[in-house]
Amino acid sequence: MDSAAALPPAVEPKKTxxxxxxFACAILASMTSILLGYDIGVMSGASLYIQxxxxxxxEQVEVLVGILNVYSLIGSFAAGRTSxxxxxxxxxxxxxxxxxVGALIMGFSANFVMLMFGRFVAGIGVGYAxxxxxxxxxxxxxxxxxxxxxxxxxVFINFGILLGYVSNYAFSRLSLLLGWRVMxxxxxxxxxxxxFMVLGMPESPRWLVMKGRLxxxxxxxxxxxxxxxxxxxxxxxxxxxxxxPLDLDGDVVAVPKTKGSSQEKRVWKELIFSPTPAMxxxxxxxxxxxxxxxxxxxxxxxxxxxxxxxxxGITGDNRLLGTTVAVGATKTxxxxxxxxxxxxxxxxxxxxxxAAGLTVVSKHPDEKITWAIVLCIFCIMAYVAFFSIGLGPIxxxxxxxxxxxxxxxxxxxxxxxxxxxxxxxxxxxxxSLSKAITIGGAFFLFAGIASLAWVFFFTYLPETxxxxxxxxxxxxxxxxxHKQAGATAEAADDDAAAxxxxxxxxxxx
Numbered sequence: 001m002d003s004a005a006a007l008p009p010a011v012e013p014k015k016t017x018x019x020x021x022x023f024a025c026a027i028l029a030s031m032t033s034i035l036l037g038y039d040i041g042v043m044s045g046a047s048l049y050i051q052x053x054x055x056x057x058x059e060q061v062e063v064l065v066g067i068l069n070v071y072s073l074i075g076s077f078a079a080g081r082t083s084x085x086x087x088x089x090x091x092x093x094x095x096x097x098x099x100x101v102g103a104l105i106m107g108f109s110a111n112f113v114m115l116m117f118g119r120f121v122a123g124i125g126v127g128y129a130x131x132x133x134x135x136x137x138x139x140x141x142x143x144x145x146x147x148x149x150x151x152x153x154x155v156f157i158n159f160g161i162l163l164g165y166v167s168n169y170a171f172s173r174l175s176l177l178l179g180w181r182v183m184x185x186x187x188x189x190x191x192x193x194x195x196f197m198v199l200g201m202p203e204s205p206r207w208l209v210m211k212g213r214l215x216x217x218x219x220x221x222x223x224x225x226x227x228x229x230x231x232x233x234x235x236x237x238x239x240x241x242x243x244x245p246l247d248l249d250g251d252v253v254a255v256p257k258t259k260g261s262s263q264e265k266r267v268w269k270e271l272i273f274s275p276t277p278a279m280x281x282x283x284x285x286x287x288x289x290x291x292x293x294x295x296x297x298x299x300x301x302x303x304x305x306x307x308x309x310x311x312x313g314i315t316g317d318n319r320l321l322g323t324t325v326a327v328g329a330t331k332t333x334x335x336x337x338x339x340x341x342x343x344x345x346x347x348x349x350x351x352x353x354x355a356a357g358l359t360v361v362s363k364h365p366d367e368k369i370t371w372a373i374v375l376c377i378f379c380i381m382a383y384v385a386f387f388s389i390g391l392g393p394i395x396x397x398x399x400x401x402x403x404x405x406x407x408x409x410x411x412x413x414x415x416x417x418x419x420x421x422x423x424x425x426x427x428x429x430x431x432s433l434s435k436a437i438t439i440g441g442a443f444f445l446f447a448g449i450a451s452l453a454w455v456f457f458f459t460y461l462p463e464t465x466x467x468x469x470x471x472x473x474x475x476x477x478x479x480x481x482h483k484q485a486g487a488t489a490e491a492a493d494d495d496a497a498a499x500x501x502x503x504x505x506x507x508x509x
Contacts (some may be wrong), residue, residue, distance in 0.1 A: 037160020107185020
């Protein structure tokens with residue numbers, strides 16, 4: 001009884017400090033997302049000057065703007081193996097170095113081919129950053145704040161977009177030869193700062209345990225857990241996942257070799273080739289929300305906002321880029337106050353209003369219809385605001401929650417791959433689509449897709465709020481195969497024994 005009474009004073013002061021430390025680590029890791037955001041934002045304005053300087057066609061502009069999303073897939077798929085090899089922290093540094101090289105190549109580009117090569121290099125760096133930031137953040141965060149901290153990458157993507165817009169506005173007064181090159185080349189600066197700051201972060205405790213470095217992992221877990229008991233439980237969970245016996249202890253231990261190829265085949269079979277109905281539901285939900293996030297046209301607004309505003313009747317580079325900065329500011333502000341609710345109706349109405357305004361303007365090219373221009377600006381601001389408080393952040397949080405642990409890496413990878421591919425398709429076809437069905441028609445199309453997304457979300461996705469990760473599979477039904485179902489009772493006994501062992505370990509630490 002006395003020991004129980006003495007527990008709160010011993011734990012409470014440590015809890016606040018640990019959350020702050022994990023918070024700082026999550027911020028530093030998530031800052032890698034600035035690289036993607038900056039590239040998206042800066043290309044929206046830089047593409048106007050690149051087209052004038054290099055005299056390239058609209059089709060080449062589309063490819064230039066959108067191809068980075070395709071290139072990023074290379075980095076995304078390579079990031080997993082790289083991070084297992086050199087660690088999460090040095091993978092973040094590696095991503096920063098790659099983007100630094102790509103930004104310099106783009107900044108010194110003399111022709112379209114060299115510029116495309118710079119996009120290729122930068123895209124690989126962005127792919128690395130896009131995958132490693134949420135992985136590191138999830139592995140270092142305590143359970144009490146994991147959901148909140150894993151939403152940080154989306155926040156920093158939006159901050160990077162705003163920086164890109166500001167860069168466009170700041171350097172637009174330079175000469176045509178110099179302006180867009182400075183816009184792209186200065187993107188190397190954040191990557192240098194990020195690379196040095198990340199060196200002050202601790203390594204992921206999961207990676208340390210995978211390498212048998214238990215003493216180092218205990219230090220990190222002690223700094224990033226709410227209580228000593230939670231640190232012991234997290235260590236036991238990681239040791240179990242790594243195949244290390246719970247009673248094996250020491251500063252450095254040997255990690256049993258696992259049959260990686262057979263395990264990988266089993267994961268692919270359960271998730272892709274012969275999934276249960278529940279697992280198929282999870283897969284479609286996870287990749288479906290990623291598809292609709294991009295298919296609703298957010299990158300068309302973000303990447304081509306100066307052209308959209310120009311179609312709405314706003315003239316002059318300063319006015320175009322200044323209004324674009326306002327879009328970036330709106331998007332960033334609303335992501336900071338995100339409610340993590342799927343605000344579907346607001347996005348549909350905003351897209352329909354934008355399409356209507358652009359259609360009216362396009363039908364009267366020789367007139368300045370003030371109300372239609374104001375409607376277009378208002379609807380763009382409203383659209384990015386609704387996206388930022390709903391579908392923007394919730395996509396990453398929801399898709400990372402619903403997949404069972406043993407298929408989570410593959411499921412999340414497939415979701416991100418579809419996300420980037422859809423973004424690339426939208427980015428590389430928007431100008432051609434606008435020519436074919438008018439720019440207003442393009443946004444009517446996006447409004448229609450957003451309406452389909454609303455139906456999909458409302459009828460197919462179960463609410464996960466208030467459920468733990470362990471309870472998540474119950475929302476979709478049993479994900480176990482027939483063989484696995486037959487061993488349920490035995491597994492339950494093993495789980496109970498493991499939990500007793502964890503509590504015993506926590507008490508002795």
